[in-house]
Amino acid sequence: METITLPHLPNHPLQLLLFRNVKNAAFLRQQLLDGNTDFEYAFLDAAVILSRQHVLAACFKAINGISQGRLKSKNVHSEIVFDMSPNSNISESFRRFGVSDTTKDILAIKVAPKDPAQVEQHLRDSVRGTTIFITDENLASMTDQARIRKAYKVDVVSQEAEAYIIGCIAIKGS
């Protein structure tokens, strides 16, 4: 588990867990669809995550959005999934970046947890997969280049693409 406090957002620490080889993605997706309030997390499909920076950019945008009273989706967690997407189509962003029945690796994010220990326990109990460190290397090993190319309409998936993709996230919605 990792806790990240984004610069300038001291009141919204992020609690993150990266799961590999998740067996019950369909169950998790169902919890989100049912609106189960025990599952107020952002579940991201790690296959479309390029790097730590990539995720953090979306988190910053989502948290800044709620602080300014500009939510496009239900809550800050769904907003993170939405803000990963380069366009403003909510259902498409959930389909592309959220958890689907076939999702293998999941990055789970909880914003400003009241009880971090309880959140971690609940995630470890609910998500059937092995946790690994959230390093750029581990994320890269999970990346599905074809899906990133499609989602961001890029030809190249590399270090060079990161700046462009983060820029797209930043100006999206304008």
Added chain:
Amino acid sequence: MASSQEDHPLQTQPQPRTLPPPFNTSPAPCVLIAQGAESLLYRTTFLTPTQPAALKVRPEKKWRHPTLDKRLTRQRVLAEARVLVKLSGEGIVAGGGGRKVKDPKKGKEKESGGDGGGEGVGVGALRGVVPAVLGLDWERGWIVMEWIEGVTVKQAIYARDLADEAALKGLLRRIGGVVGLLHKAGVVHGDLTTSNVMLRPTVSSSSTTTEEGEKTKVGDGGDGAGLDGDIALIDFGLATQSISDEDRAVDLYVLERAFGSTHPKEEGLFGEVLEAYGESMGKGGKVVLRRLEDVRMRGRKKSMIG
């Protein structure tokens, strides 16, 4: 009326600038670096505590009608961001706009557009040449960009070793080459001066970041670090997306005039910039350089008479 207690508005202390949220309540420092007519530039960190970033704030202008102020701020923040994102995606974005990016060699052969506008300039060719956009809020009027290490070309030329003309020529050629790439990508800068061109210490590998950058930082006071380094362009506040020869020529003209007045002793070497520009712009370059001669005759503004 004229009581002595009443502060004259012009004599009051400069008010501490209020930053827009979330920066106003942030424990991370935002250090004011520069101030222009439209905006304030701070150095801070973004996304991670170790990543330096440039925060550009366009404060509210109280004398404008609030609705108009909001619209103008939004337009300008977004215009700058869009240009930077477009440039950082150069050679990376999938084949939109008839751009050949997958195979640069094949692309060159096929390109037959007369003005050479909108050609791809190669995979990530402008990555590192312009700052990446990390975040923005057009409602609140701020944009955070990648921090560019190094000194301005203006500082570097002022501090240069006068005996080494070859180094200066090399620098000018690198500037011309970068401006050519910029124009080729369909963007004109709008405010090319030697203060808006940075000389960043060459980083051998792209993975070495801040620590390395700090160590090899070009010295503050001409410590012989010289004119080596990579060129980066900053301040795209006046940049526009354009492929017209006129706009490109004016862009060069502005640089030429700014260079001449900032560096009168070096003025004679400006031809190096233009030569390298012509080479990096390719086919369209010659037309722009010819147009530049017209612009020199009349000045930046196009005559509206006759």
